[in-house]
Amino acid sequence: MVMESKVKRADYRRTNAFVCPFCGALCDDLIVETDGKEIKVENACVLGTSKILARYHSRVLKPEINGKEVSLDEAIKKAAKILVNAKKPLFYGFSSTTCEAQELAIELAEKVGGVIDCTSSVCHGPTILAVHEVGVPSFTLGEVKNRADLVVFWGCNPMHAHPRHMSRYSVFPSGRFSQSRIARKVVVIDVRPTESSKLADLFIRVEPGKDYEVLNALRTIINTGECRFKKVGGVEVEKLFELAEMMKSCKFGVIFFGMGLTHSAGNYWNISEAISLVKDLYRFTKFGIMPMRGHFNVTGFNEVCAWETGYPFAVDFTKGYPWYNPGETDANSILSREDADAMFVLGGDPAAHFPRATVNYMKRIPLIVVDPFKSLTTKIANVVIPSAIAGVEVEGSAYRMDSVPLRLKKIINPPEGILSDEEILKRILEEIE
Ligand code: SF4
Numbered sequence: 001m002v003m004e005s006k007v008k009r010a011d012y013r014r015t016n017a018f019v020c021p022f023c024g025a026l027c028d029d030l031i032v033e034t035d036g037k038e039i040k041v042e043n044a045c046v047l048g049t050s051k052i053l054a055r056y057h058s059r060v061l062k063p064e065i066n067g068k069e070v071s072l073d074e075a076i077k078k079a080a081k082i083l084v085n086a087k088k089p090l091f092y093g094f095s096s097t098t099c100e101a102q103e104l105a106i107e108l109a110e111k112v113g114g115v116i117d118c119t120s121s122v123c124h125g126p127t128i129l130a131v132h133e134v135g136v137p138s139f140t141l142g143e144v145k146n147r148a149d150l151v152v153f154w155g156c157n158p159m160h161a162h163p164r165h166m167s168r169y170s171v172f173p174s175g176r177f178s179q180s181r182i183a184r185k186v187v188v189i190d191v192r193p194t195e196s197s198k199l200a201d202l203f204i205r206v207e208p209g210k211d212y213e214v215l216n217a218l219r220t221i222i223n224t225g226e227c228r229f230k231k232v233g234g235v236e237v238e239k240l241f242e243l244a245e246m247m248k249s250c251k252f253g254v255i256f257f258g259m260g261l262t263h264s265a266g267n268y269w270n271i272s273e274a275i276s277l278v279k280d281l282y283r284f285t286k287f288g289i290m291p292m293r294g295h296f297n298v299t300g301f302n303e304v305c306a307w308e309t310g311y312p313f314a315v316d317f318t319k320g321y322p323w324y325n326p327g328e329t330d331a332n333s334i335l336s337r338e339d340a341d342a343m344f345v346l347g348g349d350p351a352a353h354f355p356r357a358t359v360n361y362m363k364r365i366p367l368i369v370v371d372p373f374k375s376l377t378t379k380i381a382n383v384v385i386p387s388a389i390a391g392v393e394v395e396g397s398a399y400r401m402d403s404v405p406l407r408l409k410k411i412i413n414p415p416e417g418i419l420s421d422e423e424i425l426k427r428i429l430e431e432i433e
Pocket residue numbers: 020021022023024025026027043044045046047048049162163164165
């Protein structure tokens with residue numbers, strides 16, 4: 001899939017500082033060249049490269065209603081009709097699209113009196129709940145690169161899920177005040193050895209489901225200098241004393257955490273305890289904590305939804321005003337109660353990630369999917385509308401995992417007749433109006 005770069009046709013284009021539209025690290029140092037047909041990518045990891053080149057694979061190219069090819073107008077009319085006739089349509093996904101499309105999706109959900117939720121509710125929703133309770137000390141990835149001398153990865157495996165995170169932001173780069181890997185200590189805490197733990201100075205293996213106990217013991221050691229147990233959560237207490245000392249004595253430490261903390265026993269209490277640990281460390285040094293966000297613009301949905309409705313995800317408009325109560329208003333809770341009578345999915349693949357019972361319910365209600373690619377959700381959809389790939393075929397805004405907004409660039413035109421998510425949402429809104 002590599003282009004002959006010497007063939008410089010009229011539609012040749014080279015873009016520096018191209019932003020990768022795959023994961024929440026939003027690496028913005030890619031170099032992308034195209035001759036209008038094929039693309040060459042430099043600097044991206046294998047995940048980013050395959051996303052940018054994926055435009056050639058598994059595309060949805062024609063709108064469909066119940067498996068039959070139809071015109072775009074027919075698909076949009078049908079989608080609008082389903083949404084208008086539904087009493088409680090559920091809107092879900094929105095983490096792999098632009099902020100501009102997210103804004104329109106929220107407007108659409110409000111207009112038809114539905115519920116809107118994003119993929120946060122099955123990843124870092126517990127993180128958001130913990131932040132509501134105890135706040136969060138924020139910082140940027142640039143500060144990590146320039147200042148951090150202790151980096152802790154807890155319940156996440158960046159080498160696998162965010163392959164350039166370590167090399168671009170957190171472990172290997174030389175910053176203004178930190179001298180590359182040599183001057184940084186790296187700690188990995190997980191339930192099993194991973195690709196990331198092989199690179200760590202200290203690996204702490206926690207028994208599955210015991211992160212809360214370990215966090216609590218660590219806070220006790222930091223605050224009192226004592227611990228009356230020999231082992232906590234499967235970890236020798238000497239190792240926790242060693243980690244506590246590393247944390248207290250660093251100049252600027254950070255904890256990056258993943259779904260190993262948010263979706264194990266303890267759930268949002270784990271995050272609340274981890275944030276409180278960071279607050280305890282303020283008595284000794286500077287410290288911060290950040291979730292490793294997955295989809296490239298899941299953070300963007302939380303930002304856009306918060307400024308549009310006052311809440312970051314799982315917002316119910318059926319009462320005529322925004323109502324937020326995760327556990328009641330999130331997509332899985334609604335589907336498991338069989339409480340939605342239609343579903344609209346864009347920028348997510350719930351059939352691949354939701355429990356079987358909720359996916360079975362999705363099959364029983366009218367399901368509209370807007371997606372550039374074939375997925376498990378497009379397979380069970382009644383209406384499928386193909387869209388352009390955000391960040392490759394369409395420009396727009398997205399938020400990095402540290403809540404820094406970046407501009408996604410367009411490198412190539414979408415296939416003929418394919419609209420952007422934004423254009424499709426506008427057309428549905430017009431039809432409804
Ligand atoms: S780490 Fe994430 S954002 Fe960076 S190149 Fe890889 S997939 Fe893209």
